[in-house]
Amino acid sequence: MLELHDLTLRIGELTLVEGLNLQLHAGQLHVIIGPNGTGKTSLLRALFGELPLTRGGVRLHGTPMTPHALTAWRQGIGYMPQNTQLDLDLSALEVVVLGRLQRLSMRLSDDDLRAALEALQALDIAHLADRPVHTLSGGQRQMVLFAQVLLRQPRLMLLDEPVSALDLKHQMQLMEHLQAQTTEQGWVSVAVLHDLNLAAQFADQLIVLGDGRLQAFGPPAEVLSRDLIHRLYHVPVDVHHDRDGQPYVRTLRATRPAAREGVAHAVCGTTGA
Numbered sequence: 001m002l003e004l005h006d007l008t009l010r011i012g013e014l015t016l017v018e019g020l021n022l023q024l025h026a027g028q029l030h031v032i033i034g035p036n037g038t039g040k041t042s043l044l045r046a047l048f049g050e051l052p053l054t055r056g057g058v059r060l061h062g063t064p065m066t067p068h069a070l071t072a073w074r075q076g077i078g079y080m081p082q083n084t085q086l087d088l089d090l091s092a093l094e095v096v097v098l099g100r101l102q103r104l105s106m107r108l109s110d111d112d113l114r115a116a117l118e119a120l121q122a123l124d125i126a127h128l129a130d131r132p133v134h135t136l137s138g139g140q141r142q143m144v145l146f147a148q149v150l151l152r153q154p155r156l157m158l159l160d161e162p163v164s165a166l167d168l169k170h171q172m173q174l175m176e177h178l179q180a181q182t183t184e185q186g187w188v189s190v191a192v193l194h195d196l197n198l199a200a201q202f203a204d205q206l207i208v209l210g211d212g213r214l215q216a217f218g219p220p221a222e223v224l225s226r227d228l229i230h231r232l233y234h235v236p237v238d239v240h241h242d243r244d245g246q247p248y249v250r251t252l253r254a255t256r257p258a259a260r261e262g263v264a265h266a267v268c269g270t271t272g273a
């Protein structure tokens with residue numbers, strides 16, 4: 001279990017996150033949603049030990065995060081930050097193997113290489129293995145970095161917008177894999193997503209942040225409501241539910257697309273003339 005107790009983050013006068021109390025369970029996928037600039041990345045960075053806590057504490061399976069033991073703390077974490085820039089002269093396979101960094105001696109073992117290849121295969125990107133990573137597309141880099149964090153065999157998975165550069169097929173592939181492995185391996189998984197429908201589809205629990213504070217926490221079917229979304233994003237939406245009770249969100253336009261209708265009429269008029 002990952003326990004956050006009164007977690008507060010400040011930089012100078014600016015409060016990024018205020019008084020978070022949460023208990024996140026092993027084997028569950030937790031998805032953080034919330035508007036831009038509301039503290040999601042700061043929270044993940046703090047959980048990775050990259051941003052010092054101003055107040056409060058964090059425990060993973062009973063072990064507290066302490067400033068003097070951050071190297072050991074990070075060894076149990078698969079952290080995928082938002083920025084997937086990779087200006088390295090390494091192949092995709094080599095980047096994935098780096099996920100085993102803490103265990104690598106002077107040379108790679110067959111086991112490390114096999115595990116890296118299997119991770120690439122599981123994500124259907126084995127064909128990228130020998131490509132230099134600086135030549136990969138944004139989405140391909142994102143998949144390679146996901147394969148890298150898988151190889152860490154983490155107890156805690158922290159993923160900051162892991163599908164932001166992915167097409168529909170790869171979004172589903174990554175999320176399906178994350179959810180299956182979270183259950184199977186008993187990880188505590190935390191991912192930031194902006195796509196509310198993807199969040200509703202895959203999250204066991206939603207963590208809703210707004211202005212650095214917890215606005216709601218719980219299963220998507222209980223948490224995602226029209227009022228909450230409107231309050232957070234100031235966008236009109238409808239929230240529907242499918243046959244399994246899973247919510248899905250449809251954004252509503254504030255204005256009718258009158259200009260487009262005008263274009264259609266003009267085109268028809270031209271054709272008819």
Ligand SMILES: Nc1ncnc2c1ncn2[C@@H]1O[C@H](COP(=O)(O)OP(=O)(O)OP(=O)(O)O)[C@@H](O)[C@H]1O
Nearest residue numbers: 011014015016034035036037038039040041042043
């Ligand atoms: N190192 C820093 N110094 C000063 N302000 C910072 C720093 N890091 C973050 N902030 C500010 O803290 C707030 C929260 O930022 P954060 O990146 O955590 O938001 P976010 O919810 O992840 O946003 P987004 O959805 O846009 O990625 C923002 O106002 C940001 O400008």
